[in-house]
Amino acid sequence: MKKRKLLLLLLLCLCVGCEKRSAEPESQNSQESQESQSRQTDAGEPVTSELFAMDTYMSLTAYGENAEEALALAEQKIEELDELLSIGNSGSEIYGLNETGKAAVSQDTYDLIEEGLAIWKDTDGAFNVAMEPLMELWGFTSGNYQIPKEEELAEKLALTDASKVTVEEENREISLETEGMKIDLGGIAKGYTSEKLMEIFEEQGLTSAMVSLGGNVQVLGKKPDGSLWRVAIQNPDSDEAYLGVLETSDKAVITSGGYERYFEENDVVYHHILDPETGYPADNGYVSVTIVSEDGSLADALSTALFVMGPEKAELYWKEHSDSFDAIFLTTEGELAVTEGIADAFTSDYEVRVIGK
Numbered sequence: 039m040k041k042r043k044l045l046l047l048l049l050l051c052l053c054v055g056c057e058k059r060s061a062e063p064e065s066q067n068s069q070e071s072q073e074s075q076s077r078q079t080d081a082g083e084p085v086t087s088e089l090f091a092m093d094t095y096m097s098l099t100a101y102g103e104n105a106e107e108a109l110a111l112a113e114q115k116i117e118e119l120d121e122l123l124s125i126g127n128s129g130s131e132i133y134g135l136n137e138t139g140k141a142a143v144s145q146d147t148y149d150l151i152e153e154g155l156a157i158w159k160d161t162d163g164a165f166n167v168a169m170e171p172l173m174e175l176w177g178f179t180s181g182n183y184q185i186p187k188e189e190e191l192a193e194k195l196a197l198t199d200a201s202k203v204t205v206e207e208e209n210r211e212i213s214l215e216t217e218g219m220k221i222d223l224g225g226i227a228k229g230y231t232s233e234k235l236m237e238i239f240e241e242q243g244l245t246s247a248m249v250s251l252g253g254n255v256q257v258l259g260k261k262p263d264g265s266l267w268r269v270a271i272q273n274p275d276s277d278e279a280y281l282g283v284l285e286t287s288d289k290a291v292i293t294s295g296g297y298e299r300y301f302e303e304n305d306v307v308y309h310h311i312l313d314p315e316t317g318y319p320a321d322n323g324y325v326s327v328t329i330v331s332e333d334g335s336l337a338d339a340l341s342t343a344l345f346v347m348g349p350e351k352a353e354l355y356w357k358e359h360s361d362s363f364d365a366i367f368l369t370t371e372g373e374l375a376v377t378e379g380i381a382d383a384f385t386s387d388y389e390v391r392v393i394g395k
């Protein structure tokens with residue numbers, strides 16, 4: 039799985055403009071790429087950084103005078119958020135909240151939970167920040183995978199009622215009102231992070247930058263030569279090929295797919311995006327969903343939510359919210375579809391259906 043992520047990262051680099059570094063991606067080994075830091079100061083050259091955080095490979099690319107300083111601040115922010123949000127790290131805020139059921143939290147954690155709850159309401163429960171007990175039950179948090187028994191599923195499902203997560207703005211206090219409830223921000227944290235990185239870049243006066251957090255991309259402005267960023271959308275069936283390329287600027291491009299994390303038992307694949315209605319891996323008709331939006335957190339949360347919804351509900355949801363995002367869908371039937379707002383910006387070797395309003 040890690041190898042697959044790295045290949046995806048390299049593929050993305052190839053497409054989003056680190057041409058120099060990834061001209062021969064196959065020859066790059068993971069050890070080198072994790073440790074390599076290219077710090078060029080020439081204004082025309084990109085400054086890049088690669089790191090492993092939030093359980094994934096990340097690459098950051100920035101152009102301009104303050105690029106080096108901006109990347110240092112960006113790395114600091116990633117580490118800070120990783121420390122706050124990691125469910126496995128006993129020092130994290132989320133870990134503390136999950137242990138005690140009530141905690142005053144940082145602005146970042148508060149904002150994430152609040153936004154997650156708003157999206158839970160808006161997606162009719164498809165995106166749910168309270169899925170941790172089920173993630174744990176299936177073994178996705180520990181790696182000790184198992185297919186749960188029906189009684190166990192029912193018991194944990196009862197702990198995922200997000201209406202029992204309450205927030206109190208004044209003290210930034212979060213309460214989990216049912217004992218045993220736990221928060222998991224894995225479906226929104228990377229998009230929130232990439233959004234925060236764009237804010238840092240802007241504060242540093244940058245006008246051209248790109249980050250890829252485990253294949254979830256967000257770009258600032260255009261490339262320095264004025265052309266659009268080219269973001270490759272992964273083909274889940276192939277490490278070498280991709281579904282297509284999206285030309286874009288100032289957007290997050292975030293993909294959810296069952297293929298990103300899963301285990302297999304008796305030839306059945308069980309993946310990490312759970313349907314809050316059933317407690318089982320969502321199996322409603324999508325292989326992958328990519329969301330394109332100016333808002334990184336929204337793009338991340340919606341990639342998960344629309345994957346859970348399946349084509350019928352997801353297309354309807356887009357029609358009602360077409361001002362705030364666009365999407366690229368790959369169905370289990372093998373159909374590739376794209377919403378009309380990005381239809382002209384997306385090129386693919388495959389047949390593509392355009393979803394209109």
Ligand code: AMP
Pocket residue numbers: 164165166167169173222223224225226293294295298299310311312313314338339341342343346
């Ligand atoms: P993503 O790759 O953005 O789709 O996020 C998947 C991650 O979100 C999983 O690994 C879980 O941590 C969490 N998750 C799983 N199912 C859901 C769900 N229905 N709503 C919100 N988060 C979820």
Ligand code: MG
Pocket residue numbers: 224225226294337338339340341342343
């Ligand atoms: Mg997501």
